Amino acid sequence: MSFPWAKHYQPKQPLMRWLDEKLPLPRLVYNAVGAGYPVPRNLNYFWNFGVLAGAALGIQIITGIVLAMHYAANAGVAFGSIESIMRDVNAGWFLRYAHANGASMFLLVVYIHIGRGLYYGSYKAPREMVWLLGVVIFLLMMATAFMGYVLPWGQMSFWGAQVITGFFSAIPLVGDTIRVWLLGGFAPDNAALNRFFSLHYLLPFVIAGVIVLHIWALHIPGSNNPTGVEVKGEQDTVPFHPYYTAKDAVGLGVFMLVFALLLFFSPNLLGHPDNYIEANPLSTPAHIVPEWYFLPFYAILKSFTANFILDAKLWGVLAMFGSILLLFFLPWLDSSPVRSANFRPLYRKFLGVLLLDVLVLGYVGGAEPSPGVILLGQIASIYYFAHFLIILPIVARSERPRPLPNSITEAVLEKHAGLGPTKSAMAN
């Protein structure tokens, strides 16, 4: 319970009272996502994306468990088992397309969720732990999605696994040994497919566990808000239920609508045609690319083409992992006490450039390599690292933020009066 004025759970029904004494589970829910959790009154739609990510995880787990009833994790039959899911299992096409596109929706939602955190400074004190756990979830999701993509055992599954596990062989001396140990062989094969399936089944539940910690850590300081100003009193908050349950329902509806359009009308839009060709270790695809959500990182990997003390490949691998791991240090890289970019004109501009930069990296990651594309990728990679590791710490110290409102309520009332600092802000 975060604030003294939070409502208390008072079951009236005898059965609920009885349950509350023996096992206060309804109380837990009430305090976590019910009327017992006070939330700033001024959250905009970007605050829907956490709930949406939770919904997406739920969809992945449910569709995944049913798929696993029909899927066979054996290199000889995996591809065929997916085809029989698509053709012979009742509504199998629906399960499979829901799961494959659900992964894309999940990552999309999480990217927006992370972007929200960057824009509104949600990673800063007192919410560092929430942010750190979030980065852990993101890493687990990437591992889960990568291993899931291997399961249909198509050409991109196989060659993607080949390329990604190949990263480990960049480690000096022991790299190849580690790679063979991880794969259970010299190339992805039955042993690799089986362990990937096992882990792909396990990790979503680990993610669910880390999400519990993520929300637990969040509920100690409570949610951030578009002004970035801390809650000062009861007038600044509303109970999560019904206010934000109602708002999240709208977000969920729109999310499901986008998901449905993708799933039912363009289910292969985000996939790669080569994954409808069964894995063939003897035939390398002309152009190996990962799923869209990994493209920016893949572009960073490929941008390192020069040896310098270390091998270019090792630099690429270090940079690719580094590009995500640096997020762990963000709370300490950005020393500005102001959270919301609405009040940080300079930071806001750089963040805009970063967004563009990541989109460019995504394009480069998927494009056929040509000198122009490689050059673009190198410039964009330079900006990516410079942004987080060099520019951000300097901006945090040199920029002069705009005056902050005294409280959330003041900001809200000023906005309604049509003046005040939040007028031009992107908050609703």
Added chain:
Amino acid sequence: MVRIIASLVGAAFVFVLGLALFGTVSEWVSNPPVESAEHEFHHHPLDAGLSSAGFFGKFDRRQVQRGFQVYQEVCSACHSLKYVSFRDLTQLGYNDAEVKAIAKGWKIEQPTINPDTGEASTRPNVPSDRFPSPFANDIAARAANNNALPPDLSLMAKARHDGANYIYSLVGHGYVAQPAELIRKFPASKTPTGLHYNQYFANLNIAMPPPLTQDGQVTYADGTRASVDQMAKDVSAFLTWTAEPRLEARHAAGFGAVVFLIIFCFLAWGAYQNVWRDLKH
């Protein structure tokens, strides 16, 4: 401390990227990339105009049946359809008796084991069988096709970019004389013997001999004039079905889901407005 280390790490990455960038530029200048024949002469597929395309797309049953006839009479000599069963043809409007007859009359029989002698043998197809491969195995397939493997066609329409249009263009309009300009500009890219120039194939030289060569190659049961263009369109429609037999069910379910969700969104929006009506936010 964190900031100092971070800026050093950042500087290291930026420096190495700078080196790499310098390398890219100098390589670009000293060694500009050469144009390739594929890059210049490869064509994007034509539009087959299939009725299954688009949001409300449905199969044109008669067209798909004609396409099946093209597959049966032409393509099945080299290509298997290993994920499709004879009984699936009922989805195209054939009745059970017709499917049984088609299976029984199929030229290639199912491999089996003689129950008396245990020797390898064959038997006529039944509706629950998958379409058999015309070759005993990949080696036999390669031996008969100039060392190229005719791929299984079940998923072909999804296994290429813009698959349906690609198949139509490849077999209907791809086989043209190799342009003289190509040979002049890229003498090394002259189509080798045994391969065939095809302007829609990724590397322009395909091992498949032109399968549809003359109008009237197939005599359609429904009397449609079998021009090469028509046969190519029809077989592309058939292969769209084999790749995605549940397409119509998907579109129908999608239509229902979208209508439901739009109503849901309006109701949720109304509830949201109602809950928040007294609160400035």
